[in-house]
Amino acid sequence: MKATILNHAHPSIMEARYIEEIKKMTPQQRFEKLMAIIEISYLLNTVKKQ
Numbered sequence: 001m002k003a004t005i006l007n008h009a010h011p012s013i014m015e016a017r018y019i020e021e022i023k024k025m026t027p028q029q030r031f032e033k034l035m036a037i038i039e040i041s042y043l044l045n046t047v048k049k050q
Helices: 011-024 027-046
Strands: none
Touching: none
């Protein structure tokens, strides 16, 4: 699959792209990505809602 700039496609194509991207990552990169997702999730849950 070739890389695309926009992330707009059928969900099954996006899932395949995501799985391919994850398989190419090292365990350290996977861990860093997971930690970034957890950090963003925490920030979104703790932000003061106006």
